Amino acid sequence: MTTISKVRYSRRAMLKAGGAAVAAAALPAPMVWGQETKNITLRQFGTGVSNLNDVALKVKEDLGFNLEMTALDTDSVTQRAATQPNSFDIADIEYFICKKVWAAGNLQAMDTSKIAQYDNIAGTFRSGLLTPESTIAQGTAPHTVGFTTGVDGTEFVQEESGWMTLIPTIYNADTLGIRPDLIGRPINNWSELLNPEFKGKASILDISSIGIMDMALVVESMGEYTYPDKGNMTKEEIDLTLGIFTEAKKNGQFRAFWKSFDESVNLMASGEVVIQSMWSPAITAVRSQGIPCVYQPLEEGYRSWGGGLGLSASLSGMELDAAYEYINWYLSGWVGGYLMRQGYYSAVPTTSKEFMSEDEWGYWYEGKESKGDIVSPTGAKLAGPGEVRDGGSFLDRMGSVVCWNSVMDENQYMVRKWNEFIAA
Amino acid sequence: MRNNSVIGWLLAAPLSLVLLVFLVLPIAMIFVVSFWGATEWSIYPAILLDNYEFLLTSDVTYRVFFNTFKYAAITWAFTLLIGFAVAYYLAFHIRSLTWQIALFLLCTIPFLTSNIIRMISWIPFLGRNGIANSTLISMGVIDEPLEWLLFSDFSVILAFVHLYTLFMVVPIFNTMMRIDKSLIEAAADSGATGWQTLRHVIIPLTKSGIMIGTIFVVALVMGDFITVRFMSGSQSANMGRLIQNDIALLQYPSASATAVILLITVLLLIGTLLRFVDIRKEL
Structure with missing residues (x-):
């Protein structure tokens, strides 16, 4: 069973890479015997967005080994990556978390020559450029913390060094989610969050590195201040930003803050909140309950984020080989297609495309009108024929990114101020 | 004689060891770490006063402190009133022991489910479009949904009272059951009204139960973070929330400093409470 699926996997990889020689170079000899692989268990943890049981089931089916998933909220993920290195084999984390915890030495860099699809990974994660003409948005852009000097490298390097800190899997452009039925008028600016x-009907997420960027976009949109670099604020800028939001909080602007994405779904679906920071699958989840919810594109642009898989520093031998095999499988398309149908972008779009119908690809990636019903990976209907994705095509959305989730030089100060904002 | 004292020491040793390892050492550790420094991803040994300085010079801390006491005081008042009434009814109005036990067990049944579930089930009930609001609107009592029902101090205290009243009922009921019924007869024979009996006989005799219940409730409310987090929608905070936030953001030393301050406060409070009643004597 295992060996058969491995052969099938290799053949697919060969076809994609364009020849046996390339594939052989990219996938140095299958390393593990099928029977032994079955006893391998890889422990993965990450946020709820991509730690899906369907993935674990498919891994068992395709690769034969076990994948144990733990889904946590973003802060708990950071905490675990930094403090409990022996509790995981694979860390499914965001790039800003990588910036925070890489220096703790709990992760090992990955050899890109063992990654079959490396050349097909989106430019955003390699050179930082979406298209050759793009400018790089402010904040912790993935490529700035994506490479290091060697397997034990501690410093980030700015060029493609052959050693990746995380293998990118997923990214997206985030914006505000709204309930159009309860608002009843167009929303075009970030400043509406504090309107x-x-x-009493607004919400923002209580995750400092993400929330502060949403706040900065709101502050700029209100015309209160324009940051030289909102991805790296000074202490005064942090005070200013959180000051504006603390005042709004005291005036009762917010109904609640949320920390995990299911909380944001409940707030929106129950009508407690009509406008809030939101993530793509949360919109999907609200809509699949039959409640209108729009991932509203805004004039100022999007806040973006990227995630990837990192390896625990303690992985070695057969487990390490299995981890590489898993990561190669991850990029080979099935997961990518699954994630794309939730509204994310896969880091290797070319392989994901093969696991999506033409209509799905057109709707999610190209921003085209859907021809038939668009359904979520779990089968719930998200859109009918003739609908267009909020924000349009991949290039329209990712091309309008103005900042990334960030870890700033003054992060510790920001974190303390953030705590005060939550407690105020 | 000497032999006896050795046996005494040996008998006390297991408990002392357990307390030492699982209570004294962790608290000592928290105290030590509260002076350490933190980076993004690690903590390092040092003797810094930064954590305390940041904590004690921020007006947010004082407001949070006030909030913590406010929750404790209001919750205490409600749980005492309800707890005393329930215990009184069980102890003096129910005549048969079987019924007393049956009704008492009935009180504990909700506590067989998880704390968190009992708390979270209030959220759909109190929400803007929740059962409470839609019922009130359909009855014509209100036109607009009441916003303060959920994600407010009201909902936080409601949840606290709901969660912790039993901790008041149990010790009060326990002490009331041990009141000699002849004392109440004697009070009645001497011409005391029901109110006077309550005021001069029952309350003084249940003081120790009230005090134990008070310690439970105050300690639980002051140390809580999850109820405040969910029922206020993160809009209000108490000390526990400050600590939780710090831990989430990997600021362990700062969390430890807050924990030390909270611990000292609660100990002072309980010390003061114990001044009023000598629990050992009353038990």
């Missing part, structure tokens, strides 16, 4: 019209 008194939505007093």
Whole structure:
């Protein structure tokens, strides 16, 4: 069973890489015997967005080994990566978390020559450029923390060094989610989050590195201040930003803050909140309950994030080989297609495309009108024929990214101020 | 004689060891770490006063402190009233022991489910479009949904009272059951009204139960973070929330400093409470 699926996997990889020689170079000899592989268990943890049981089931089917998934909220993920290196084999984390915890030495860099699809990984994660003409957005852009000097490298390097800190898997452009039925008018700017019209009906997420960027976009949109670099604020800028939001909080602007994405779904679906920071699958989840919810594109642009898989520093031998095999499988398309149908972008779009129908690809990636029903990976209907994705095509959305989730030089100060904001 | 004292020491040793390893050492550790420094991803030994300085010079800390006491005081008042009434009814109005035990067990049944579930089930009930609001609107009592029902101090205290009243009922009921019924007869024979009996006989005799219940409730409320987090939608905070946030953001030394301050406060509070009643004597 295992060996058969491995052969099938290799053949597919060969076809994609364009020849046996390339594939052989990219996938140095299958390393593990099928029977032994079955006893391998890889422990993966990450946020709820991509730690899906369907993936674990498919891994068992395709690769034969076990994948144990633990889904946590973003802060708990950071905490685990930094403090419990022996509790995981694979860390499914965001790039800003990587910036925070890489120096702790709990992760090992990955040899890109063992990654079959390396050349097909989106430019954003390698040179930082979406298209050759793009400018790089402010904040912790993935490529700035994506490479290091060697397997034990501690410093980030800015060129493609052959050693990746995380193998990118997923990214997206985030914006505000709204309930169009309860708002009843167009929303075009980030500043609407603090519009008194939505007093007691707004929400923002309580995850400092992400929330501060949403705040900065709101502050700029309100015309209060323009940051030289909102991805790296000074202490005064942090005070200013959180000051504006603390005042809004005291005036009762917010109904609640949320920390895990299911909380944001409940807030939105129950009508407690009509405008809030939101993530793509949360929109999907609200819609699949039959409740209208729009991932509203805004004039100022998007806040973006990227995630990838990192290897625990303690992985070695057969487990390490299995981990590489898993990562290669991850990029080979099935997971990518699954994630794309939730509204994310896969880091290797070319392989994901093969696991999506033409209509799905057109709707999610190219921003085309859907021809038939668009359904979520779990089968719930998300859109009918003739609908267009909020924000349009991949290039329209990712091309309008103005900042990335960030870890700043003054992060510790920001974190303390953030705690005060939550407690205020 | 000498032999006896050795046996005494040996008998006390297991408990002392357990307390030493699982209570004294962790607290000592927290105290030590509260002076350490933290980076993004690690903590390092040092003797820094930064953590305390940041904590004690921020007005947010004082407001959070006030909030913590406010929750404790209001919750205490409600749980005492309800707890005393329930215990009184069980102890003095129910005549048969079987019924007393049956009704008492009935009180504990909700506590067989998880704390968190009992708390979270309030959220759909109290929400803007929740059962409470839609019922009130359909009855014509209100036109607009009441916003303060959920994600407010009201909902936090409601959940606290709901969660912790039993901790008041149990010790009060226990002490009331041990009141000699002839004392109440004697009070009645001497011409005391029901109110006077309550005021001058029952309350003084249940003081120790009230005090134990008070310690439970105050310690639980002051140390809580999850109820405040969920029922206020993260809009209000108490000391526990400050600590939780710090831990989430990997600021262990700062969390330890807050924990030390909270611990000292609660100990002072309980010390003061114990001044009023000598629990050992009353038990």
